[in-house]
């Protein structure tokens with residue numbers, strides 16, 4: 621009976637994510653479902669399904685590659701050029717020229733990965749903004765913060781000679797999760813790809829979240845990883861360690877969920893993480909997140925993590 625249940629779960633995973641490497645010999649592109657109903661970030665994950673892990677436990681005892689039929693790590697070390705001709709990849713949703721390491725000075729550093737940056741949300745995404753500060757006119761917009769952090773990271777990576785791909789160069793609108801994931805998955809690269817989605821967090825409030833501050837306010841930084849990916853877990857641990865060391869923010873450790881997981885972590889065909897940098901609807905923390913110095917520390921922590929992974933691999 622127990623075995624039957626395991627087999628049923630395995631076949632469900634196969635139908636959802638495609639066949640395994642063992643069977644096909646080549647990684648199969650996984651179908652990307654519609655993103656309706658999937659959580660976009662930590663705030664939208666059902667709270668009673670969240671699992672917390674201490675990043676130091678992961679760093680001291682790195683997880684072995686999961687011996688499962690489904691492990692997204694099996695996709696990541698493959699060159700982007702397919703061995704056999706395939707149907708054209710959908711590019712229709714890519715209207716602009718994404719920015720990517722245009723003038724990187726690669727004399728200093730031999731790039732190891734292509735870092736795909738997803739600056740979560742857009743100007744038109746409902747909510748995802750703080751109430752007004754006491755001046756009656758300023759508020760924290762998450763899309764602006766996310767873009768600012770990613771921009772600061774990319775500026776430094778240009779100098780370091782690290783390769784990246786800005787998945788969402790658009791400022792206006794709300795680029796869907798499906799388009800974000802499709803762009804990253806279909807991006808051609810000679811280097812293995814890694815995906816990082818940058819966010820700021822919010823806690824539930826009683827009433828209109830654009831008018832009411834959270835009480836009592838949650839605080840701190842957490843990093844989300846894919847539950848079945850050893851590399852995603854290791855990557856998350858490195859980022860969380862640097863984020864806490866650099867910013868001094870409250871350490872909320874690593875988070876994952878075994879249930880309806882974050883769309884960008886599940887459907888990207890590469891190790892992926894999502895950083896939640898402070899709580900923008902906790903008034904005192906939102907004020908910190910508006911400061912240039914704090915933003916630079918958050919960006920610098922991401923850079924330190926990136927450089928560590930560029931050096932040591934995953």
Ligand SMILES: [Zn+2]
Nearest residue numbers: 661740819820
């Ligand atoms: Zn977010």
